[in-house]
Amino acid sequence: MGMTMTQKILAAHAGLPGVSAGQLIEANLDLVLGNDVTAPVAIKEMGKMKINKVFDKDKIALVPDHFTPNKDIKSAENCKCVREFAYNQEISNYFEVGEMGIEHALLPEKGLVVAGDVVIGADSHTCTYGALGAFSTGVGSTDMAAGMATGKCWFKVPSAIKFELVGKPGPWVSGKDIILHIIGRIGVDGALYKSMEFVGEGIKHLCMDDRFTIANMAIEAGAKNGIFPVDELTIEYMKEHSVREYKIYEADEDAEYDETYIIDLSEIKATVAFPHLPENTHTIDEIDDIKIDQVVIGSCTNGRINDLRIAAKVLEGRHVAKGVRCIIFPATQKIYLQALEEGLIATFIKAGAVVSTPTCGPCLGGHMGILAAGERAVATTNRNFVGRMGHVESEIYLASPAVAAASAVTGKISGPAELGL
Amino acid sequence: MKAIGTVHKYGDNVDTDVIIPARYLNTSDPRELASKCMIDIDKDFVNRVKPGDIIVASKNFGCGSSREHAPIAIKASGISCVIAETFARIFYRNAINIGLPIIECPQAAKEIEAGDLVEVDFDTGIIYNRTKNSQYKGQAFPEFMQQIIMAGGLINYINSK
Ligand code: SF4
Numbered sequence: 169m170g171m172t173m174t175q176k177i178l179a180a181h182a183g184l185p186g187v188s189a190g191q192l193i194e195a196n197l198d199l200v201l202g203n204d205v206t207a208p209v210a211i212k213e214m215g216k217m218k219i220n221k222v223f224d225k226d227k228i229a230l231v232p233d234h235f236t237p238n239k240d241i242k243s244a245e246n247c248k249c250v251r252e253f254a255y256n257q258e259i260s261n262y263f264e265v266g267e268m269g270i271e272h273a274l275l276p277e278k279g280l281v282v283a284g285d286v287v288i289g290a291d292s293h294t295c296t297y298g299a300l301g302a303f304s305t306g307v308g309s310t311d312m313a314a315g316m317a318t319g320k321c322w323f324k325v326p327s328a329i330k331f332e333l334v335g336k337p338g339p340w341v342s343g344k345d346i347i348l349h350i351i352g353r354i355g356v357d358g359a360l361y362k363s364m365e366f367v368g369e370g371i372k373h374l375c376m377d378d379r380f381t382i383a384n385m386a387i388e389a390g391a392k393n394g395i396f397p398v399d400e401l402t403i404e405y406m407k408e409h410s411v412r413e414y415k416i417y418e419a420d421e422d423a424e425y426d427e428t429y430i431i432d433l434s435e436i437k438a439t440v441a442f443p444h445l446p447e448n449t450h451t452i453d454e455i456d457d458i459k460i461d462q463v464v465i466g467s468c469t470n471g472r473i474n475d476l477r478i479a480a481k482v483l484e485g486r487h488v489a490k491g492v493r494c495i496i497f498p499a500t501q502k503i504y505l506q507a508l509e510e511g512l513i514a515t516f517i518k519a520g521a522v523v524s525t526p527t528c529g530p531c532l533g534g535h536m537g538i539l540a541a542g543e544r545a546v547a548t549t550n551r552n553f554v555g556r557m558g559h560v561e562s563e564i565y566l567a568s569p570a571v572a573a574a575s576a577v578t579g580k581i582s583g584p585a586e587l588g589l
Numbered sequence: 590m591k592a593i594g595t596v597h598k599y600g601d602n603v604d605t606d607v608i609i610p611a612r613y614l615n616t617s618d619p620r621e622l623a624s625k626c627m628i629d630i631d632k633d634f635v636n637r638v639k640p641g642d643i644i645v646a647s648k649n650f651g652c653g654s655s656r657e658h659a660p661i662a663i664k665a666s667g668i669s670c671v672i673a674e675t676f677a678r679i680f681y682r683n684a685i686n687i688g689l690p691i692i693e694c695p696q697a698a699k700e701i702e703a704g705d706l707v708e709v710d711f712d713t714g715i716i717y718n719r720t721k722n723s724q725y726k727g728q729a730f731p732e733f734m735q736q737i738i739m740a741g742g743l744i745n746y747i748n749s750k
Contacts, residue, residue, distance in 0.1 A: 192733050209617045209657055216744050235615060242615035292655040292679055308657035308683035310743050318747065322733070356602055357649040361678050390649060392678055445602060532611040532654070553606040553653060555629040 170420025172328040173395050174363040177303040177417050181286045189327035189424075197227065198302075199280055200315040201289030203271055204232035208249045209309035210290055214317055222257050223319035229261040229280055229289075230254050231271040234528045239535040269500025269526040272296040272384060272468035277500055279410025283398045284417055288312065288321050293468050293550065295386045298395035299379035300402060301416060305393045326392045328363040329354075330425040333370030335434035340584045342478065343378030344470055344548065344568035347385040348439040350431065352449030360390035362426065365419065367397060370433045376405045377474035384469045385550050388446040438583045440546075441566040444554045452571065452583040462545040463488075463576040464557075465569055466497025466524075467531040470548035473503050475569040480512040482573035482584055483519040489579030494521035495537045497529060521576065533557045539564075546575045590711045592669035592690060594641035597634060598703035603646050604653035605680065609662045611654075622658050623665035640667035643709065645701045647673065651680025657687060664689040670709045672716060672727070674698040685734050686743040692716070694727035711738075 171179065171186060179187040181195035202210050207230055214220070222228050230250050235243035254262035261280060268274070272293050275281050283301035287294060292306035307321065315321050331350065351358070364386045371379070379396050386394025396402070398416045406414050438452040465471070465479050476498060488494045496516050498504035504526060507513050516523050530537030531549040539545055539558030545565065547557065552564035565581060574582045574589070607630040609622055616622065627634035644663065650673040651659060660683045663671065671684070674695040684691045690711055697716045701707060705720040714729035730738065740746035 192731060205611075205614050205656065205658075209661075212617070213744050216748075218748050234611075240615060246615065246617075290655055290657075292653065294655075306655040306679050308655050308660075308679060308686060310657060310686035311682060314686075314743050314747055356652060357675065357677070360649065360675060387679075390652065390677060532606075532614075534611055534614075551604075551606070551653060553604045555610050556606050560629045 169424060170422035172363060172423045173365055173397065173417050173419045174303050174328060174393060175325055177284060177286060178323060178325055187325045189325055191325045192322060193325060194320050194322050195286050197288060197315050197319050197321055198285040199227050199229060199287040200312060201229045201271060201275065201287065201291065201294060202312050203234055203291055204236060204243065204247050204250055205234045206290035206309045206312060208246045210312035210316065211249060211253045213310050213313035217313065217317050219317040222259065222316045225258045226260050227319070228259050228316055229275060230259055231263050231268060231274055233268055233270050234532065235534050236268060236527055237265050237525065267501060270468045270471060270528060273472055273499035273503065276300060277409060277502055279412060282406050282410050282412045282414035283402060284415030288315050292387045293384050295391065295393050296380055296384040296468060298383035298386065298393050299376065300406065301396060301398040303393055303395065306387060326361055326363045327426050328365050329359055330428040331364060331366045332368040332428060332430050333366060333433055334368050334430060335370055335432045336373045337433040337436060340438060340570045341436055342568045342570065343374060343381035345436055345439045346431065346433065347382045348441050348446065348449050348566065349436050351385065351389050351446050352439065354389055356388060356445055356447045357390040359386065362391055364389065364391045364394040366394065371396060372399065373433065375474055376401060377472040380472065381469055388550055438568060438571050440571060440581060441552055443552050443563040443565065446552060446566060455581050458581045459544065460492060460546050460575055460580060461543040462537065462539060463492060463494040463572050464530050464537060464545055464547040464549060465572050466499060467549040468499065469550040470569050471497050471499030471503065473506050475548065476503065476507045476512050479569045479573040480515040482570055482587065482589065483521065483577065484515050486519055486577045486587065488520035488576045492576055492579050494576040495524060495530065496521050497524045498526055500526050530557050546572050546581060548572050592641065592643060592709045594643040594669050594707065595639065596643050596645050596701055596703055596705045596707050597638065599630065599644065599646040601647040602649045602652055603630065605651060605656050605659040606653055608651065608659040609656065614656060614658055617658060619661050619665035622662035626662040626666045635666065638666050638668065641669045642667060643707050644668055644671045645698055647698055648675045650676050652677035655679045657683045660684045660687055660689045672697055672709065685737055688738060688742040690738065692727040694725050697725040697727065
């Protein structure tokens, strides 16, 4: 029987000629990731192990991004723990404040992940790198500890759902609208334990940043990973960012899928997920007046350069509505600098938005933009769970950068069309 | 190995943000985490929970972030087992890796009610509701995972190899 893209990558890393869904395997890892929340727990766990040296100092990435620059003493202590570990173990990919960015934007940009890799990260959105044709998945701190020590991780080989993307998306429709549409269709557990494999001619219309956004939110459908085939655009991206050799795995003709969905990109409209689940989706034309207090543009989902360009296009020559706070987070230092050089930051500031240094910040209700009781935010982030951005009685509406920026201008949930765009 | 305890019942999609909100993630101390467990979905949980108690929930329990702080908080609260219709996959891994017993059983998840006294036998996968005198068969772990749990978690398992 044929294998899916994911199954082929896993088989190769387990040293097996073939694997099938449900099989338990042990795979060799190309990269193990942790952040300032999950790495301290992993470091403590590794301290209990007989192996006290990491398996490969070049295959560990430590990115303090959640509560950095440190918001309080406890988070400073956590970062110190990660910093000292990185120093003692001579970890080459430790990123201090100043070089740091949001992990899932940073790793591809630094060329640390390429097609064909197997990556685990103690962060659920590790699935982002599937956009590059890699198998990457979120795990917990104990898995991270074991991965750092042994370079291996156990997996149950997943079955897959195929999403065939056809057609060309309309203006202002982005990767975020596509993935919200898909989650709205299949639900937050619609791909539980499975791979989401994206294929089809529609992919050629999606820039790398859109593909990262889509793979990033695979976990929001419960998936183990999301993965894209490698095309010319992927190769161009990898050549630009990485010196590592990549390997392309394609699904077999006779690979088995649990289900197949045809997604016609030309029919997708701007989509917003209402509180408190990413599956509560509505298209922009079905939404009545919903007044908002805050807009957040950033995160590992939508803090990349293309996202900022779209936001700037909407905010150019306009102003954030009175009573609305608009907070913009470029996801990495490089993106920040690029946005500065392209004049996007000036556009944001003139429009009355604030621009922050890269951090997870309000995305997980950490710092820099916490909501009070009864407040409402439109955010380009990935989760709108109860209390995710602050008070349990606050509300988060998930949307694309275009919708978030337009909403900032009108003060209610709006698409760019409302601004005549 | 067996667990016996009183049930705390929850619905679908109990996410890691309500199990332990991010505002408390600046620590990884189990006792501190336990003192905030379930706070955003059930404020009174920390006062009500007794050692040995059992959580029963519907589908996709533990969805959301990969924070191991979530199963750690639950375990440190004294919960001896979580029964659910389905678990989110990262939570499932984490629970096994830290040694929090969990068991999937849709029927039990539907029928068991808050306050019931329930007994779980992990070797057989049998769930017995003493209050209602009803019995269910849960999904037993594959052998490999049983070995991890029996070793007391992944770290001990690797150390013993
Ligand atoms: S930006 Fe948000 S979702 Fe992404 S890694 Fe940070 S906290 Fe997690």
